[in-house]
Amino acid sequence: MGNMFILFLMIASACAVSWPSGRYSFPKSQSGCPLGWAEGCRYQDNEDTHNVNDVSYNHHFDGIFGRNTKLCYCTKTTYGGSGSWPRGNYCIARKGGSCPSGFRTGSIYWDDEDHANANSKNGVLPDGTYNRNTRIYFCCRSDGSVYSRIRLPTSEPFYLYQYTSSICQRVRGMSVREEFVKTDDEDSHNNSADSGSHPKKTDTTRVHYCYYS
Numbered sequence: 001m002g003n004m005f006i007l008f009l010m011i012a013s014a015c016a017v018s019w020p021s022g023r024y025s026f027p028k029s030q031s032g033c034p035l036g037w038a039e040g041c042r043y044q045d046n047e048d049t050h051n052v053n054d055v056s057y058n059h060h061f062d063g064i065f066g067r068n069t070k071l072c073y074c075t076k077t078t079y080g081g082s083g084s085w086p087r088g089n090y091c092i093a094r095k096g097g098s099c100p101s102g103f104r105t106g107s108i109y110w111d112d113e114d115h116a117n118a119n120s121k122n123g124v125l126p127d128g129t130y131n132r133n134t135r136i137y138f139c140c141r142s143d144g145s146v147y148s149r150i151r152l153p154t155s156e157p158f159y160l161y162q163y164t165s166s167i168c169q170r171v172r173g174m175s176v177r178e179e180f181v182k183t184d185d186e187d188s189h190n191n192s193a194d195s196g197s198h199p200k201k202t203d204t205t206r207v208h209y210c211y212y213s
Contacts, residue, residue: 002007003067004106013096017082017150017151017152017153017154018081018082018153019034019076019081019082019153020082020083020084020085020100021074021079021080021081021082021083021084021100021154022076022079022081022085022096022100023075023077023078023079023095023096024075024076024092024093024094024095024099024100024126024139024212025073025074025075025076025092025093025094025095025124025125025126026073026074026075026092026093026158026159026160027061027071027072027073027093027159027209028061028062028063028071028072028073028074028159028169029060029061029062029157029159029211030061030062030160030206031060031157031213032062032074032156033074034074034076034153034156034158036078037074037075037076037077037096038061038074038075038077038123038124038157039072039073039074039075039123039124040070040072040075040122040123040124040125041063041070041071041073041121041122041123041125041144042070042071042072042073042119042120042121042125042130042134043064043069043070043118043119043120043121044068044069044070044071044110044111044119044134044183045068045111045112045117045118045119046067046069046070046112046113046117046183046184046185047113047184047185047186047187048067048113048115049187050187052182052184053065053066053067053068053069053182053183053184054176054180054181054182054206055179055180055182056178056179056180056181059179059181059211060157060159060177060179060211061134061179061181061209066180068118069181069183071181073093073123073124073125073126074122074158075093075095075125075126075208076095077095077124079103081117084100084101084102084177085100085101085102085103085141085146086144086145086146086150086151086152087102087141087143087148087150088141088144088145088146088150088169089141089142089143089144089145089146089163089164089169090140090141090160090161090162090163090168090169090210091103091138091140091141091147091160091162091163091197091198091199092136092138092139092160092161093126093127093136093138093139093161094127094137094138094139094141095126095127097127099139100139102141102143103139103140103141103197104139104140104141104196104197105137105138105139105140105196105197106135106136106137106138106192106194106195106196106197106198107128107135107138107198108135108136108138108139108194108198108199108201108207109133109134109135109191109192109193109194109195110133110134110183110184110185110192110205111133111185111190111191111192112132112133112134112136112143112186113185113186114132114186114188117132119131119132119133119134121141125213126138133191134186138161138197138198138199139197140161140163140197140198140199141163142163142164142165146165146167146168146169146170147170148170149170149171149173150169150170150171150172150174151171151172152171152172152174152212154171154172154173154174155210155211157211158211158212159179159209159210159211159212160209160210160212161199161200161207161208161209161210162178162199162200162208162210163197163199163200164183164200168210169210171212174212175212175213176211176212177210177211177213178193178208178209178210178211178212179208179209179210179211180206180207180208180209181205181206181207181209182205182206182207183205184205185204185205192204192205
């Protein structure tokens with residue numbers, strides 16, 4: 001009986017899926033970050049006049065959402081891991097200056113509120129520029145079907161970003177829910193812009209996320 005139990009544990013360990021190697025970042029869910037990952041938050045001072053910020057009802061983001069936006073992140077800061085990211089249609093946030101193999105990079109630039117700007121940050125964040133305005137870099141891929149369930153760790157909830165598909169990438173063993181965050185940016189002389197490969201956006205500043213649980 002003892003030998004059989006040990007064999008079972010060895011098989012279970014061999015079948016366990018770990019996060020792919022490399023450095024990268026996700027939006028933080030209310031369940032927290034994977035063990036050993038770094039945490040950080042970005043506070044964006046959004047438009048003061050006729051503010052139209054919005055967020056999914058019953059969302060699962062770790063943050064504060066009102067007339068301004070605080071969104072937190074989980075960042076893998078070490079290169080260790082197991083294998084590469086699977087083919088699919090999704091994005092992650094970039095960390096360390098380059099994307100893992102198979103991804104293309106891009107960014108979203110938010111022109112935040114000009115008057116009495118109160119932007120702030122703490123902890124570890126994705127690659128980007130965090131001053132009076134906000135730029136975040138991403139890694140995206142569209143080399144596989146969203147319906148082909150990719151293998152990622154299932155022990156705790158997490159977020160990916162929706163990319164070019166109208167639905168979220170499926171992940172084996174996880175249910176998925178589409179969520180969004182809309183941040184109302186500066187009305188006067190607005191310079192918000194996108195470049196390269198970046199998460200799906202609608203209505204200029206409404207970014208689409210995929211929550212897995």
